[in-house]
Amino acid sequence: MTTIGFIGLGIMGAPMADHLVNAGHKVVTHTHKSPVPNDLKTKGVEELASLKAVAEASDVVIMIVPDTPQVEAVLFADDGIASGLSAGKLVIDMSSISPIDTKAFAEKVAALGCDYVDAPVSGGEVGAKAASLTIMVGATDEGFARAKPLFDLMGKNITHVGPIGAGQTTKVANQIIVALNIEAVAEALLFASKAGADPAKVREALMGGFASSKVLEIHAERMINRTFDPGFRIRLHQKDLNLALQNAKEMGISLPNTATAQELFNSCASHGGADDDHSGLVKALERMANHKVAD
């Protein structure tokens, strides 16, 4: 049994913490906005007085919070996690945040004698509940070995991609490809529809060839059937592409199509679509063209 400080009992975090408790671990937390969910409280998840107290009480601290500033605040605010760390503890960040900032956070945590593992996930609420998350891990070999038994309780496809930061880097790469594959399918279906072809038949004809992708399988169908309930919300993908573009700028690389995809997401948000599924990106192209893929 490990004592785990778990910060961020939201839509993703609550079911993840539940799996840890069910496996016999002790989970402590300090909540920011909402109280500890009742079912977790019943199972013994304990609220402590501060993040500092959580770090002091725990062997391992796991965070899953919205974005880079929240991770920074959880770790380094007054009475934050860092203030309660002592040598030999392990910090695992399962949020999706900046790879560059991750490396800086890990250095400050290392200065306290603690290992740091970045382990963002994909698979959403469904994957969190089913303990079938994909977990992309950046870590030292020691850090990975120590975190792995906990990851096994929460996920299925667990890859140690590389050194600290590589997990976040992989998650950003994933979100770049997914956004641009959605944009690709949107351009192609719009072209086909405007030219008078049936987009559903075009999609069928392209499946299995070089154009085939998970996005052609799933998101193209949403565009054709006009089912834009999330899924994965445009506002979350905007956050991820912001990470991509900010880090690209800091590293000195150009991501022209990621930039365009972000502008298209921005346009969707301007038209009230921030909570649409990310396949709703097609609507921005449709507005530009004054033509819909399907009605």
Add this chain to the structure above:
Amino acid sequence: MTTIGFIGLGIMGAPMADHLVNAGHKVVTHTHKSPVPNDLKTKGVEELASLKAVAEASDVVIMIVPDTPQVEAVLFADDGIASGLSAGKLVIDMSSISPIDTKAFAEKVAALGCDYVDAPVSGGEVGAKAASLTIMVGATDEGFARAKPLFDLMGKNITHVGPIGAGQTTKVANQIIVALNIEAVAEALLFASKAGADPAKVREALMGGFASSKVLEIHAERMINRTFDPGFRIRLHQKDLNLALQNAKEMGISLPNTATAQELFNSCASHGGADDDHSGLVKALERMANHKVAD
């Protein structure tokens, strides 16, 4: 046995015609630049004096030539195919050309009492030789029924997508998605590599998730292993994206990422890469970033 006029005995056309001859059909042709290949001559493929004579002698005319202007010239030049057509003949264009021009050509052919089928292919030289081409067909039901037995001799995945023009539309949609999926993977791998992650491990971690695609499987590996032998040449993909952008402009739709991908292909061509495989698109992004995905 059908007498087939076959125009365009090039890298693709020669093996395709060979399959027709082997199935017992009579093939006649009129060549423009090169003479009839010797093996086809031996098998009885006959060169006639003009395109007009080919049309007069044939029940079905098949064309596979480089681009829209060549199809137009074959059909409508003085002594071209159209001048030898009489009611009831069938014209099949297996070239990859403009969907909009295709519809105009078909109308002119229909005015002569002949059916027109557009049936561009994918699968390349390998698919042509193995008779395993993917064939995307735009046709009337009657036209498709008549052409299908011939397609069965040349291809495997044969889809009647819709009315005349729908075959070319589907081919363009395919080429948009393939180019943009290549561009997506190039941006993501460049990001990952510059951030210090191993692009091969990132690729592995992403396979099977929402970022997965045929392009992530095949073209990402070429970018990582630096194997840019075609494959499918950048100069051909430039031609296809030109069709996409020209037709989009004529139809009044915007394809922002297709436009960027074309500019990146143009940059590759400027650096001597027109005959690289299209995965070589990554080099244009690498030059912009002054960083390579791999060495």
